[in-house]
Amino acid sequence: MNNYKLAFIASSGGHLEQLSMLRPLMERYDSFVITEKTPYQPSHFCNRSYEIRQVNRHEPLFAFKLIGNAFSSLAIFLKEKPDMVISTGALAVIPFCLIAKILFRRRLIFIESFAKVTSPTLTGRLLYRFADRFYVQWEQMLEIYPNAIYLGGIY
Secondary structure (H helix, E strand, C coil): CEEEEEEEEECCCHHHHHHHCCHHHHHHEEEEEEEECCCCCHHHCCCCEEEECCCCCCCCCHHHHHHHHHHHHHHHHHHHCCCEEEEEECHHHHHHHHHHHHHCCCEEEEECCCCCCCCCCHHHHHHCCCCCEEEECCHHHHHCCCCCEECCCCC
């Protein structure tokens, strides 16, 4: 096993499902997963996982949940000390990604959602400027993200 440590982070649902497609990377490196707290857990594709609060930008208290996630993210980061962060979004992942990139200067890889064929996600628009590598899963998304990398879908 390589000594490189990877953090995989995604919100629940489809974003986590896309992240699960990267299981071969998770098995190759010392890895852990961070996702929103829901009844579904990612233990079927990663041995170590952490939970953050589920965030919906339409909820009145979403900003407070994001702040709470920032504190949780900092604690997880300090415990695990990953070398790189790989994310498929969405909103709940922003604090961890920014903490890793801005405070600790770790590499950030973002994979824009497979569901976004002609328009960007809010998370993608924000993290595009911070990501060391930004992947899109549809060629036409290169018009929105000209410096992105297109290699096809991860499914």
